[in-house]
Amino acid sequence: MELFQLKRASSVAQALDIAETDAGSQQSGASMRFLAGGTTLLDLMKLDVERPTQIIDIHRLPLAQVEAIDGGGVTIGATVRNSDLANHPLIKTHYPVLSEALLSGASAQLRNMATTGGNLLQRTRCVYFRDAATPCNKREPGTGCSAIDGFNRNLAILGTSDHCIATNPSDMSVAMTALEATIHVESKQGKRSIAIDDFFLLPGATPHRETTLKPGELITQVTLPAPAPGSRGVYLKLRDRASYEFALASAAVVMTVSSGKIAHIRIALGGVGVKPWRSREAEAALLDRAPEPTAFQAAAEAALQSARPQSQNGFKVELAKRCIQQALKLATQTA
Structure with a gap:
């Protein structure tokens, strides 16, 4: 793990201010990441796969609520823990597919730390991506895909390209895709709402680009539409x-x-x-x-x-x- 600078934000506005300042230094080779539960990011940093020089701790932000919204539906804060979301009465009653997906993932200890926003940004468990000594287009564009001619038992069969066959690992995101979730993001340039099916990108020739998030954008919440009667x-x-x-x-x-x-x-x-x-x-x-x-x-x-x-x-x-x-x-x- 390389040295990095840690900054803590107490509000969304403060987190975005820090991110904008750090984004200006990325031209010189610096990189910024938001940190909430850290269940994926810290692992990848230890493996020398992720090498951020700036980390913004957002786990104190007021984004940990699950609330009903007018007209039906629910809003889920980006820092809601997976275990809290899975066991929330609104989710268990009206969106059981999401509760089941969350409870099938990881371990109880990890679910107690992992967050909604972090789960959406989970990175693949392809062994070549996580091994910094092997070629991987997702980790280092242009180096090749070791999995195509290597160990690929656990990898994707839909949406693959000649550059990458890595599988998305998230259970939560699969359920949210079936529920037609909307992901809400903020940056200093404003707010955006992204349909979940448009949020994730196919690898094509640029497998290192996994989502439509722009530099400095922060996931703040996810909304689910009201379930159809009798669904x-x-x-x-x-x-x-x-x-x-x-x-x-x-x-x-x-x-x-x-x-x-x-x-x-x-x-x-x-x-x-x-x-x-x-x-x-x-x-x-x-x-x-x-x-x-x-x-x-x-x-x-x-x-x-x-x-x-x-x-x-x-x-x-x-x-x-x-x-x-x-x-x-x-x-x-x-x-």
């Missing part, structure tokens, strides 16, 4: 072991059934995409159809039709299909 949500995670493990394949399903047909459906996948993967193809295959096995199978086939498996992760194609079908089955059974 049902399920998060199903398939992994090598029952706890403290990242997904090989996961599915978040939010569904409404009316008059025996699927009237509203959102499906997002984890463990198989370079970002939390919304499958509009699967949704189109289900809309206005009866919730029965043949429809679920058609949706699963549609979701994986563009998969590009690598040498060791071809099993994920069938695994993800079965995950989707089982999640849809569970959603139809949810009271």
Whole structure:
């Protein structure tokens, strides 16, 4: 870990002032990061993957509330801890898919520290990204992707490019994608609201650019729209072991059934995409159809039709299909 300067902010305005000042020094090679729970950033600093010279501690900011908003829906502060969010009555009652996703991730100790904003910015667990001695386009653009011809069992099969096949590791973001969350950010230039599906970027030829965040921007909150009456949500995670493990394949399903047909459906996948993967193809295959096995199978086939498996992760194609079908089955059974 390299030397860095730590600054503590007591308000959003102060954090943005510091960030703007630090951004001016980035032209000389400095880099700035916001720190909340630190469950990802500190690990990467110890591995010499992240090398910030300026760190702004934001965990004291007044962004730790979960509140209902007018017209339905909920707002979630960026520093809300994962454990608090998962167990909040508003989330457990109206957004069970999000609660299930959060409780399936990491360990209780990490959930007690990890924050909503930090979870959105989690970085891949690809072993080559986390090994500073190996080539990695995401870590050092232009050096190559070691995973394509290396160990890629756990990596992505959807949205990949010739430059990167790293998987997004977040469970929370998969559920929020199915819930059509909006991410709110602030900087000295003003405020922006970003639909979650537009927040994450495909790797293309620039895998080091993972989100649409601009330098100096701070995530302040996430909003979820009001759930549709009678909607049902399920998060199903398939992994090598029952706890403290990242997904090989996961599915978040939010569904409404009316008059025996699927009237509203959102499906997002984890463990198989370079970002939390919304499958509009699967949704189109289900809309206005009866919730029965043949429809679920058609949706699963549609979701994986563009998969590009690598040498060791071809099993994920069938695994993800079965995950989707089982999640849809569970959603139809949810009271």
